[in-house]
Amino acid sequence: MAKLFRAVIMGPPGSGKGTISERIAQRFGLTHLSSGDFVRENIAANTDAGVLAKTYIERGLLVPDHVMTRLLLPRLEEMTRHSWLMDGFPRTLAQAKALNSTCDLDLVISLNIPYETLKDRLSDRWIHPASGRVYNMGFNPPRVQGRDDISGEPLIHHDDDKPEALVARLRQYKDLAKPIINLYKSKGILHTFSGTDTDRIWPYINSLLSTKIPSTSQTDTQRIPMP
Numbered sequence: 001m002a003k004l005f006r007a008v009i010m011g012p013p014g015s016g017k018g019t020i021s022e023r024i025a026q027r028f029g030l031t032h033l034s035s036g037d038f039v040r041e042n043i044a045a046n047t048d049a050g051v052l053a054k055t056y057i058e059r060g061l062l063v064p065d066h067v068m069t070r071l072l073l074p075r076l077e078e079m080t081r082h083s084w085l086m087d088g089f090p091r092t093l094a095q096a097k098a099l100n101s102t103c104d105l106d107l108v109i110s111l112n113i114p115y116e117t118l119k120d121r122l123s124d125r126w127i128h129p130a131s132g133r134v135y136n137m138g139f140n141p142p143r144v145q146g147r148d149d150i151s152g153e154p155l156i157h158h159d160d161d162k163p164e165a166l167v168a169r170l171r172q173y174k175d176l177a178k179p180i181i182n183l184y185k186s187k188g189i190l191h192t193f194s195g196t197d198t199d200r201i202w203p204y205i206n207s208l209l210s211t212k213i214p215s216t217s218q219t220d221t222q223r224i225p226m227p
């Protein structure tokens with residue numbers, strides 16, 4: 001069996017983690033694991049952890065570490081035969097340490113995007129909640145306005161994508177991400193990409209990953225919140 005590949009993508013809200021993860025999943029055949037989608041699925045399914053998580057998300061708070069790790073780590077342990085890219089986890093140093101004790105990461109991508117760019121993108125982000133597919137009216141608009149391309153279902157706008165919520169979310173990201181970034185830097189697996197356009201960052205990420213994992217023309221790549 002080919003060597004498995006484990007990566008994490010980090011960045012503030014709106015930095016393009018979901019968009020870039022999709023491209024990576026498609027090009028390299030990794031499974032894209034979105035911790036945010038997984039949390040939302042648990043909320044929709046009314047699981048114990050989902051009910052608990054909802055009380056935090058509704059208040060614009062991060063879900064506590066012990067809830068997130070209880071949700072995610074058992075699922076990761078089921079992924080022992082898959083290569084994956086994790087988006088949205090770890091969000092804290094405690095989560096990074098918990099992840100560390102579960103698996104060896106090969107690579108961490110950190111996105112460094114200016115504040116004005118994040119603000120513009122998020123004010124225009126539309127999401128299909130059931131699949132996690134994400135649109136932007138300028139960058140990747142849906143074929144039919146307000147509707148998901150695949151299912152035709154309505155798109156929604158998250159309250160916490162509004163500019164008034166963004167400053168606090170960004171500050172929190174910076175504070176929490178710093179020690180995680182330092183940890184990954186010290187392990188020699190951190191790669192940082194800066195810029196205002198996903199299309200200009202993507203070739204660099206693509207060529208980095210091409211040196212680490214064989215590309216695939218797979219069409220059956222998955223975007224699943226978690227397995």
Ligand SMILES: Nc1nc2c(ncn2[C@@H]2O[C@H](COP(=O)(O)OP(=O)(O)O)[C@@H](O)[C@H]2O)c(=O)[nH]1
Nearest residue numbers: 014015016017018019121125135136139197198
């Ligand atoms: N204008 C513009 N929008 C982008 C670009 N890259 C991503 N987006 C959009 O910006 C929003 C945030 O991207 P997303 O991948 O959801 O970021 P995440 O919060 O880090 O997962 C979405 O609406 C994307 O469609 C870009 O280069 N330019």
Ligand SMILES: Nc1ccn([C@@H]2O[C@H](COP(=O)(O)OP(=O)(O)O)[C@@H](O)[C@H]2O)c(=O)n1
Nearest residue numbers: 013035036039057061062063068088089091
């Ligand atoms: N590791 C994580 C991942 C998500 N979450 C919660 O789940 C929400 C949605 O996750 P997301 O990754 O889609 O969020 P954003 O990238 O929009 O911040 C976050 O805003 C947090 O409230 C968390 O608390 N801890």
